[in-house]
Amino acid sequence: xxxxxxxxxxxxxxxxxxxxxxxxxxxxxxxxxxxxxxxxxxxxxxxxxxxxxxxxxxxxxxxxxxxxxxxxxxxxxxxxxxxxxxxxxxxxxxxxxxxxxxxxxxxxxxxxxxxxxxxxxxxxxxxxxxxxxxxxxxxxxxxxxxxxxxxxxx
Numbered sequence: 001x002x003x004x005x006x007x008x009x010x011x012x013x014x015x016x017x018x019x020x021x022x023x024x025x026x027x028x029x030x031x032x033x034x035x036x037x038x039x040x041x042x043x044x045x046x047x048x049x050x051x052x053x054x055x056x057x058x059x060x061x062x063x064x065x066x067x068x069x070x071x072x073x074x075x076x077x078x079x080x081x082x083x084x085x086x087x088x089x090x091x092x093x094x095x096x097x098x099x100x101x102x103x104x105x106x107x108x109x110x111x112x113x114x115x116x117x118x119x120x121x122x123x124x125x126x127x128x129x130x131x132x133x134x135x136x137x138x139x140x141x142x143x144x145x146x147x148x149x150x151x152x153x154x
Contacts, residue, residue: 006085013095014102021103021129028117037119049125050113063112070105074098090143096136103129 001009032038032048040046052063074097081094104127107114116125 001086001091003085006081006091009091010081010085010095010098013092014099017096017099017129017132018103018106021100021127021132022106024117024128025107025115029115032117043121045119046117047119047125049116049119050111051116051125052108052113063108067105067108070101070108074101074105077101087143088146089139093136093139093143096132096139098136100129100132100136103127103132 028046028048032046034048034050037045037047052066077094077097081090084090104114114127114129116127116130118127118131119125
């Protein structure tokens with residue numbers, strides 16, 4: 001795949017993640033009061049929660065640190081992608097991670113916290129951006145685990 005096509009695919013995935021993330025957060029914010037919960041399906045509830053920290057509420061109350069960490073992570077992922085864009089499916093992992101990180105960063109800049117709305121038992125509430133980041137990191141591990149020549153196509 002050409003470098004331009006890899007960047008275009010990663011950008012498209014990132015944009016789709018951001019749009020889906022911001023749309024679902026807006027729907028939740030407009031229909032469920034902050035702190036409220038509504039059962040969805042067995043064991044899963046829709047909630048309206050806000051988190052000013054990062055994963056598992058780490059760095060809560062340190063907005064500048066959270067923004068800085070996010071910017072550094074996005075920069076590192078983009079630099080890695082720029083150097084390794086020939087690796088098969090790396091564009092997908094990059095788009096998922098960058099789109100999720102920017103979706104949550106947009107919340108932080110706009111409202112000072114991230115809107116979370118998916119609640120499963122024994123786990124903190126999360127959102128689509130968090131899901132995209134998790135899937136992106138899992139894809140990244142799979143891609144890097146393959147290594148070698150097999151990873152250098154499409």
